[in-house]
Amino acid sequence: MNYRIDNLQYCKWSRKIFEINREANLDAVHVTIVYHEDYDELLIEIKKWEKLFNENSDLIFLGKNFKDIEKAQKENKTAIFFGFQNCSPIEDNIHLVEKVHNLGCRFMQLTYNNQSLLATGCYEKIDSGVTNFGKEAIREMNRVGIVVDMSHSAEKSTFDAIELSEKPIAITHANPNFWHAAKRNKSTDLLKILGESKGMLGLSLYPHHLKENSKCTLESFCEMAARTAEIMSVENIGIGSDLCLDQPDAVVDWMRNGTWSKIKNYGEGTKKKPGFPKQPGWFQDARGFKNLETGLKKVGFSANETNGILGNNWFNFYKNI
Amino acid sequence: MNYRIDNLQYCKWSRKIFEINREANLDAVHVTIVYHEDYDELLIEIKKWEKLFNENSDLIFLGKNFKDIEKAQKENKTAIFFGFQNCSPIEDNIHLVEKVHNLGCRFMQLTYNNQSLLATGCYEKIDSGVTNFGKEAIREMNRVGIVVDMSHSAEKSTFDAIELSEKPIAITHANPNFWHAAKRNKSTDLLKILGESKGMLGLSLYPHHLKENSKCTLESFCEMAARTAEIMSVENIGIGSDLCLDQPDAVVDWMRNGTWSKIKNYGEGTKKKPGFPKQPGWFQDARGFKNLETGLKKVGFSANETNGILGNNWFNFYKNI
Numbered sequence: 001m002n003y004r005i006d007n008l009q010y011c012k013w014s015r016k017i018f019e020i021n022r023e024a025n026l027d028a029v030h031v032t033i034v035y036h037e038d039y040d041e042l043l044i045e046i047k048k049w050e051k052l053f054n055e056n057s058d059l060i061f062l063g064k065n066f067k068d069i070e071k072a073q074k075e076n077k078t079a080i081f082f083g084f085q086n087c088s089p090i091e092d093n094i095h096l097v098e099k100v101h102n103l104g105c106r107f108m109q110l111t112y113n114n115q116s117l118l119a120t121g122c123y124e125k126i127d128s129g130v131t132n133f134g135k136e137a138i139r140e141m142n143r144v145g146i147v148v149d150m151s152h153s154a155e156k157s158t159f160d161a162i163e164l165s166e167k168p169i170a171i172t173h174a175n176p177n178f179w180h181a182a183k184r185n186k187s188t189d190l191l192k193i194l195g196e197s198k199g200m201l202g203l204s205l206y207p208h209h210l211k212e213n214s215k216c217t218l219e220s221f222c223e224m225a226a227r228t229a230e231i232m233s234v235e236n237i238g239i240g241s242d243l244c245l246d247q248p249d250a251v252v253d254w255m256r257n258g259t260w261s262k263i264k265n266y267g268e269g270t271k272k273k274p275g276f277p278k279q280p281g282w283f284q285d286a287r288g289f290k291n292l293e294t295g296l297k298k299v300g301f302s303a304n305e306t307n308g309i310l311g312n313n314w315f316n317f318y319k320n321i
Numbered sequence: 322m323n324y325r326i327d328n329l330q331y332c333k334w335s336r337k338i339f340e341i342n343r344e345a346n347l348d349a350v351h352v353t354i355v356y357h358e359d360y361d362e363l364l365i366e367i368k369k370w371e372k373l374f375n376e377n378s379d380l381i382f383l384g385k386n387f388k389d390i391e392k393a394q395k396e397n398k399t400a401i402f403f404g405f406q407n408c409s410p411i412e413d414n415i416h417l418v419e420k421v422h423n424l425g426c427r428f429m430q431l432t433y434n435n436q437s438l439l440a441t442g443c444y445e446k447i448d449s450g451v452t453n454f455g456k457e458a459i460r461e462m463n464r465v466g467i468v469v470d471m472s473h474s475a476e477k478s479t480f481d482a483i484e485l486s487e488k489p490i491a492i493t494h495a496n497p498n499f500w501h502a503a504k505r506n507k508s509t510d511l512l513k514i515l516g517e518s519k520g521m522l523g524l525s526l527y528p529h530h531l532k533e534n535s536k537c538t539l540e541s542f543c544e545m546a547a548r549t550a551e552i553m554s555v556e557n558i559g560i561g562s563d564l565c566l567d568q569p570d571a572v573v574d575w576m577r578n579g580t581w582s583k584i585k586n587y588g589e590g591t592k593k594k595p596g597f598p599k600q601p602g603w604f605q606d607a608r609g610f611k612n613l614e615t616g617l618k619k620v621g622f623s624a625n626e627t628n629g630i631l632g633n634n635w636f637n638f639y640k641n642i
């Protein structure tokens with residue numbers, strides 16, 4: 001059985017997008033439901049999702065574990081797995097880890113770009129690694145079954161998380177920095193250790209993580225995937241597209257600035273180009289998985305390996321959460 | 322005019338304690354009103370204080386600036402200045418800095434013992450200094466008039482705060498570590514730079530910060546003060562007793578553990594001695610200021626210098642907030 005999984009999307013959700021994901025045969029999508037929201041604000045977001053599930057029950061349902069991916073495939077639906085891009089919903093309270101798991105959370109980043117109470121983000125100058133509270137939180141996430149996601153974290157913090165976590169961690173959406181030296185992309189040393197620990201890398205299709213941004217070619221992307229598979233086992237590579245379809249630019253402003261700054265930060269953008277970047281033509285939305293399939297095979301991946309990258313590897317990872 | 326100021330108390334407040342502070346002639350006390358509380362929880366604590374002010378209006382009132390210290394002396398009352406020992410009331414929101422100032426906050430620690438969103442606490446292994454949000458927060462605290470308090474912070478973070486803050490910072494309650502090498506006490510290098518920047522050190526009477534703990538002698542304490550005045554100008558030394566009168570041990574447990582840990586942390590205590598330590602006989606409560614006066618003069622401080630340490634230095638610092 002082959003699965004198609006996009007392990008990171010953050011779209012302005014609508015029936016249209018769920019239909020596109022079905023057209024792309026996605027059996028599962030890990031969706032970001034919050035960035036900097038606290039616990040009470042998380043509850044509001046979850047209510048919105050309850051409405052989406054009710055109104056689109058022919059297309060989507062809340063996924064809780066790998067069996068829901070099997071179920072989704074059988075029923076021609078997409079299982080939606082909840083994740084957070086910052087740890088703000090657990091506030092400073094270890095007991096909220098279990099509560100957010102009960103609400104459906106299956107992935108949580110220890111940091112967004114800045115320092116959090118748990119670890120250091122990739123936009124800070126100095127990385128002190130996983131904090132005292134971070135150690136407690138990782139232990140608790142391991143216990144209840146929330147994946148430690150270090151996509152936006154700084155390097156030492158990520159090494160620490162790999163070492164501290166009893167279960168493999170994930171970098172759900174980032175690319176190797178040998179290909180494109182963005183702050184958010186990851187070093188070869190880190191990817192090696194990630195792979196050895198059975199952690200997953202979800203390759204990102206977000207233009208700021210791509211060589212030549214929106215002009216990145218399918219060939220270049222797939223060659224990067226091939227080189228990444230020389231660093232870490234191909235079985236630890238998947239897709240985390242970071243698709244932000246239909247989001248207004250106010251949303252990327254919120255992602256970058258939350259409420260922490262009076263001065264506007266442009267993150268991966270610039271003052272001249274503050275908004276969401278344009279997707280490359282070959283990956284306008286999840287239907288681009290078809291292009292990825294062609295491209296990955298073209299650079300030498302076997303059918304088996306290609307199916308692994310496009311979903312089976314994430315499926316196996318979910319099995320072990 | 323001489324003032325008596327204790328620039329840190331965290332007692333289980335009651336009329337009895339306000340009376341003791343009056344008996345000690347304290348014109349002002351900086352009181353800790355929250356540790357790990359968030360903004361909403363802060364509002365609850367402020368309501369409790371409103372009740373205390375109403376019920377004890379013959380003894381205390383809310384202080385907002387140095388003129389309230391003058392007023393307190395004239396009216397034989399004690400001006401109460403609010404402070405936070407952690408930055409949790411501003412959550413992740415820069416706009417809350419002005420709001421907490423409007424509520425009366427005049428001192429805020431950037432960290433308690435652990436990493437915060439602003440800086441690193443003295444109980445973390447690695448100190449990454451003031452964070453991105455921390456830089457914004459310091460700028461905003463300077464603007465609205467909240468003193469940056471680094472009593473519980475790690476060293477690099479404190480150096481950073483001194484450098485970043487346009488106004489002098491304070492270490493409201495700690496001692497030099499040349500005298501007693503506790504994690505909470507401060508290095509000679511740091512005290513030098515603090516003094517040069519016109520920042521204040523409030524000497525602590527909390528037994529865990531004292532040489533030989535509860536058995537510390539008045540002589541030893543005052544000799545330490547004399548040696549500290551060789552490191553930093555005597556004008557930058559005051560008292561921040563850290564008195565926790567009548568607090569049940571559950572409170573020290575909250576201070577140390579907040580809600581971040583499932584494993585009990587004993588902080589400066591131990592498993593065998595988890596509770597509040599006993600005050601030394603010569604400083605059972607603020608009436609010990611009288612003993613300090615005698616002791617400080619005995620080690621060679623002039624009357625002027627002694628009055629400075631016991632309150633005038635803090636008064637001058639408040640003048641410049």
